[in-house]
Amino acid sequence: MSRVLSRIALRADARVFCIAGSQSRDEARLLRLAEGIHLTGTPRAANVLLIAGELDAGLIAPALVAHDALSPPRATVWWRLDTEEALVSKNFPNAFMEDDLDPVPALRRVHEELLAGQREGEAPLLPDVEPAQWQGIGPYGQGGKGMTGGVPYGRPMAERADDRDGLKLDYLPVRIGPLFAPLPVGLALDVKLQGDVIQGAAFENLADASTDGTSIFHRALRVAVLIRDLELARARSHLEWLSDAVAVAGAASLSERILRLAQQVAPGDGDAIRAVERTLRRRGFFDWSMRGVGVLKTNALEGVSGPVARASGLSIDARTKEAAYERLGFEPLTQDAGDAAARWIQRVREAAQALDLAGQAGDERTGGSGAIESPRGLLTDGAGPSTATARLVPSLVVGMEFGEAVATVVSLDLDMSEAQPLDNHVSAAS
Amino acid sequence: MRPYLSPPLAVITMIGVLIAGSYAVAVLEEIAGTLVSRRPLRLTYVFWAPLATAALLLTQGRTSTERPDAQAWALAPALLAGLAAVGLAVIPIDQNTSVADPAAGFVLYSAAISYVMVAVYLHGWSANSTLPLIGAYRFIAQAFAFQIPFLLVLLAPALPAESLAISDIVEAQESLWNVVRQPLGLPIFLVVSAAATFSLPLDFPDAADLAGGTSSEVSASHRLAWRGARAGLLVMVAAMGASAFLGGWQGPWLPGWLWVILKTLLLLVILIASSHTFARLRIERFVVLAWVVLLPLSLVNIFFAGALLL
């Protein structure tokens, strides 16, 4: 019987939980289009763990926990992506190393070997013990004075706190991330939950500081590049973000379509993007889903640049200062609402605008001046736009329902490796 | 009294309907996903994928969270599947065939719908983990918002039938289907059905922004059971929609049971297609929508259904 099941199961997509290092998230995202594998949102649904690129030091411990949550028999594949450091191979000694550009054949092979019994499932990497000894005290052994509080299992229990209605009710401190799929890689949110409402928030950045980005925008800091290439890369970046955001909003199939479009667009394809905007509007992504979520007023936007600032009505864009863009008749687009819907619309429209610009640019070049407008905002040598944007998160999510908070963070398009240097704990409470 | 299936045959029928229904839902999901994502449609893959996935989940070992309420956790998918079976059982298969057709069939069906809340809450709570717990909270808000419109919109078809038995409700549609007689009924029913089966765009407890919510911590056979039960639930509401609004077994040329199946499939296609079409609402928006729009509309619906009878 189990042999028959295994034979049938061979036809199934390999269930893969992918942990990408903060430098490899673009490559990892493309796996959503691959056939023969299926990326899961939780390790419990997967039997193969894929580690893409080198993991940031802060992600190793959560990755070990995720490894042990995989359904046995489990296996690990490390997709090296030209990285040299060996944090992954040290911590995942049994990982199957894959140097190929395309990890799908290796993932399929591992999946099939697991099913056929040719590969032994990996044992858990962490000991299966309580995180701390039971320390029950108090009248009923519940761990604290009275009925609440205490650390009976080594983790803080609910405490009393004010809530938004002026009542005193318990809150539960929990950490969301850093491998929580909807949030950017490396962002760990420490929230105080009251029901599903966030009463206080702090975050920790677990991504390694990126010393030197490899994108065309980082290259343009030092040398002049073709506007055509730069704007195409901008449109791709916005579309890839859109694909992620649509997936978090629940529309996996539409997300796949947008991601495929991101790979196919060429300079001058602005109309294809405008069609995407119409599709999203018709399906209610702006008006039903994102309208009124995470409103950012202009006076809160200290140091923030890029689409997030422009969606709140600030017309700041490093491109306006460049002669080449002036010759192309570039005008920054803005929105007034400042909510998540405005940020979605802003990025989609900027993607269309970028493709229009790329179509007209010919051989015009830009860059080399040490400051460039990247898809997330103003990029200078040693400072990325996400630093200022990430600072908004704690005060922004306080008082929100959990899903609203997730939608808000997603709408900011953070890259935590770029959000450095940043004092690691930024917090807010109600 | 209508003739019932004999008990053994009834049990076999229910199991068969649940399995075939879940499979149909999985295939329709796969087709809708392929069409929306504009992947090439490979039919062999589409028909094999649900079976292969089920087999894969069955070969895997289960993992557990730290100190879950194991019994309640295991009970939840079984309860949900049982509720789908109870709900399906009251729906007549043909003019003279039904598994169970009690005089209070409507009430039994409504009770099954209200226990969905218990199953989902237990599923989220007993995992002893944050994301499932939040999913469980969400479903309570969702359930209290959709339940009254759900009951009211299903009560309206019972008025012209002057009976709470589903077969009488079907029979009362001989001259005119309720979809015409009560034009508000089916649209409201479809919206609250999406909420009751927590499928997109109203999949709040198991949403992607909770990494799967109440099912984010379940693995292997448990995951399969939960998915199967959810699909069974979808079949259960579609079958009720077919009987309460589309005239159940009634229709020309074809045998009655085939009409029941075809109408159920039609509603399944509509529900699944809209789940791949619309963006997920925010839970808060949905709750407002349910209390402010759906509830008054379903009251208007029942008022007109009653006024027509006077």
Added chain:
Amino acid sequence: MSTSAPVDVLFVLFAAGAIATAYLVFRTDSMVRAAYWLLASFVGVGAILVLLKAEFVGLVLMLMMAGEMTIMAFVMVMFMMNPAGLNPMLMVHQHKTAIAAGVTSFLVLAGAALLTDFPNAPATQTSRATEELGTELLGESMLVFETAGAALLGTMVGAVAVASRRGRYGDAEEGSIEPPLQPDEEWAQASAHRTEEDEHEPSVHGGHS
């Protein structure tokens, strides 16, 4: 009284189940389990009512209890996070009083059940129990009851509206302002105070209390 053997067996099973689950309510250390054991007990009672041909009453009992027990479990877990499963909690208080009250009421009810001379009037298969029950309960006062029902529903919707985020004391995100005890000034002051505070607030949207 004549009943068939399967019905007798089912009655004993449901009755024993209802008592056993009711006992378990007091033996568990988790609020959710306690609430759902109680629900199981009610389901047993509902099933017995169905066996007694009171289908409608039995099913409605089950239907209502699902919502009520869930609200109980949910509100306790949501607003008193502690007993969310991780932390055991003693579910019984005032042992002696509770035991005395329980034993007394059991004896009184059991005595009443044994000593009363119940009429022997078996229900027939064809009886329209739902209809009879409706006539019995409402009779002439149908309109009154329906009006009361509609009024209660209206009250419920009103309560939800008051408690909602955009409630009648203003948007909950801005913090609710209590109505003044005396007319005019205090309310105005409170509102002015709020707006002033908001101006200084560096950040934005999100609840501040």
